Amino acid sequence: MIPVSWYLIFSAVLFAIGLTGVLTRRNVLIIFMCVELMMNAVNLTLVAFARSFGTVHFAGDAFVIFVVTVAAAEAAVGLAIIVSLARQQESIDADQIDLLKE
Amino acid sequence: MFEAINSIIWSLQSVAFAEPKTDTGLETIKSIIWLIPTLPLAAAFLNGFIALTFLRSKPKSELTATQRGLRYLTSTIGILAIAAALLVSLIVLFFLIGQDKEHKLIQVENIYTWIPSGDFNIKVGFNVDPLTSMMTVVVTTISLLVHIFSTGYMREESGYHRFYTYLPFFTFSMLGLILVNNFLLLYVFWEAVGLSSYLLIGYWFSKKYDWGRLLPSDASKKAFIVNRVGDFGFGLGIMWIFVVMLNHAEGAAKGFDRLNYQNVFQVFEEGSKTGAIDHNTITIIAILLFMGAMGKSAQMPLQVWLPDAMAGPTPVSALIHAATMVTAGVYMVGRVNPIFSLSPEAMTFVAVIGILTAFFGSTVGTTQKDIKAVMAYSTVSQLGYMFFALGVLGWVAAFFHLMTHAFFKGLLFLGCGSIIHSNEETIHEALHKMHLVVKDHNLAEEIEHAIHHDVDPQDMDNMGQLIKKMPLTGWSMVVGAAALAGVPFTAGFWSKDEILGQAFAHGQYPIYIVGLFAALLTAFYSFRMIFSVFFSGDYRLPKAMNRAVARAGGVNAVEFVAQGRKTKPNQVEVIAKESTKNMTFPLVFLGFMSIAAGYVGLPRSIFGGLSVFDSFLEATFEPAFAQVAPKETSAWLTVILLILSGAIALTGVAIAYYMYHQNRDVAPYRARRIAGPLYTISKNKWYFDEAYDLLLVKSGLLFERSLWLFDRYVIDGAVNGTGWVTRQSANYLRKVQTGFVGNYALYITIGLVGVIGLFYLINGI
């Protein structure tokens, strides 16, 4: 018997690690991977909550499926953006691109 | 929403895969009702797509062959869609006729939950009963005929396809208004018909001169704004109904539609019986709802928009501003009869407004020069008849008159359209030839300007003796005018007499007498129009053009036309010609209906079971009849009343003949001498527009001026001050924006951690 809190704390740890990665790393690719990790942590809580609220409904599980779908779509578009970024700016370093300012 | 769409998907699947049902009748009818409004909507979308993608608003002469084909495709699509809707409506009508009294209500419920929100649930559905069914048939019939007529009337228009986008859209809105089963949707479609009316009145929005009438662009705005006044009350009424439903429908199941007709009627009936709902509340709700009807159906004092709405193309006037949309108010009161019948005070109010309007419209109609203005005031007056019929509890009589009126007034308007079209073509042709003959450019310009300004194709003074040139138009309009006047054995005779008979039966003698007097005036003005347009004197349009040309210093306008047609100048009377078949066919058909439609609702006390209309529509008004049982005059009294109203109508016709058949130029002076100031009042439409201008517009401007000063110094000061502060602070704050994504992530994280931390600081761990 595993208490829900274990799952929640576990996913909190994963989320915090991902968050730290987003803040500290400079490579856009790695930042992106950290975001994927954070998303996974959230998925985990969704399933854990779904189980703790009963077994008849699958709202949490279904939600995870949609999150995974969107994550896949996001990965495709995001990587495409990174590729075109690398081509145009000759860099994928988050600290060398300040186009948002313009 | 997901649930709703899911349910649609499932229902589609179940339709596709379901086994054929055994009780085909009702289920089949239920499954085809949605086609009635959807077909015109589809046509509107398709035409709009074609118009926007391929045609835009190029003049006809600049279009390629393909584009011309597409142009005619739009009208064909419109006509076919409406014809199909008419077919479906007829199927539903005959199905309903075949049902016995208890089963005359078909409810197609819960097609789709539009707003599922706690206590506020709106479910889209259809409510089909005899009244609905009768209205859909009338609307689709008139709409079909108008669609056909317009292929001729709008032939040369550069906005032909635009017209054929709006017209099916209007038909869709009107059918939606009739078919829906709940108050909020009723309001939605109520506004949708208003919108399409606005678009169609302003069809010639770029017109700069309209012979002293209000310009289409202004008229459309006026119609919309005046309707706002009524709709304000209508909206309040619906909100109040919702509040009452919230308080009195306890224990309602989840998803209970508090604005569904049947639910509302049930609660109101029970609430009124037990005294749970205050009687005054019901009265106020009924009067608020009636305010909407006053706006939409042009009842006093909100009638001012309808005559100006004639700025739209004439087929539009026929369809929207005579036969269908303006009767939406009557329909609404009939539909909500279970609430109205609970409050005798509200019914009295309806009756008084109705009779005042009927009287007003008929007096103004007697003196107008513009043929469409006569018809417009006639419509106002006839709508007044319908409302006082409702007010004296002659429910069925009102709708009988609504139906016959739709036919004969549609006919009269289309007939006007035919005449105006012929006049416009004559003017157009004269101008065309003039440009070929007159070489001097400046003079040609001046002549054209003079003709455009001085020769009004709608002015009855420019017509006369048209019966010889336009026999089909002429004789069908004579039939229509006879029906309007109530000449014996036409449709209008039976329906108007039933209204007056109901007033008599319910003991409303003052209303009966005023109604009879209005009927006299109605007969007079309708035949005044007929005699001056078709029979008296000679055809005046060439003379008017000659006068205009002479003033501009040119030569004889008639000669231009004559040259164009290779005839001699002294044979110019052939220049007015009958309209093409696509325009005369609807006229003849409606002429037939203007007589035949009366024979479905013959007076019951004489003809008994022959009066199918009464027995058919009774199911709808069951709740009203439960309050006050229907009354009828006895057979002998009915005969006397029939003879009386027939005599009144014939008297009116005789007066018109006496005054207008021979000496129509003298008639206005004679009338002024007899009636004195009354003539002036009638001619100026009782000064309604002037009074509104003084009361609302002028004083409004004064108030607005003071607001402007406030706006200038206080509001503008505050706004500019805000801008200044923002600008100054932004100078410093913009440095925060570095453009690096990481920094933004940092800010977000600090904020996130900070907010959760703050929560703990305040609440403790």
Place this chain on the structure above:
Amino acid sequence: MALEQLVFLVFALLAIVTSLGLVIFKDPVHCALSLVFAFANIAGVYILLGAEFIAAIQVLVYSGAILVLFLFVMMLLQVRPGPSLNRLRFFQSGFGPVLGVAFLVEVVLVVLTSGFVLNGGNITKPNNTQAAKMQAGVEYSVSVNVIQAAGPLTIQGKADGIQPNTVGHTAALGKELYSTYLFPFEVASIILLIAAIGAIVIARRSLVSDEEEDHPKRRGISLGSVPAQGSLQAFEVERQTSQSQRRKEAKKRTVILKK
């Protein structure tokens, strides 16, 4: 400690350690491989939750598809380390871990003080009484988790008398997805389609790419090396040079600042 909990801890610790690797490793390829491990371990945790289908998805989509895509992109792009223009870099690198830990502490506090722990909030496992409560024709039911169903590792299964279910998590979830969530499900497929199109459009090479310009054939055809004024080509070239110039200037600026 029950064996189930032990297994959970092993998976969790492995996942945490490998995801720390993602943050710490220098080489992006190492980071990605480390993340693959983390994802695999999270999949293990899903199995403990009785969500086999999601575990499979996790392995297939995340470790399989998405990360392979990442590795491909890494292969395409060569990362040249350059100076940072970000003046807050120090804060980000130094303060970032602190923020991460602070966030973790706060969330753990939320978890510990919320009703989940106080109510004992255990993961509910389906049993026969619950199944009986469900509507007639019991189709929905989460399978007992794989470990229990597998037999030898079962700890409570036999005591509760749970039979391995005939309908598993995958079937039940599938049923749900195709009924209650039918519409969102269809929308999700449209999202994927749009994303695929979008990715192609975004990543497509511009009309004139470097390789094409270098292509000998093309060079032979083109008249002179300078593109015509006002052409798209000229615009591209101009934009690229101006951008690289700007970057070089910026680099110089930072160098001066550092001095």
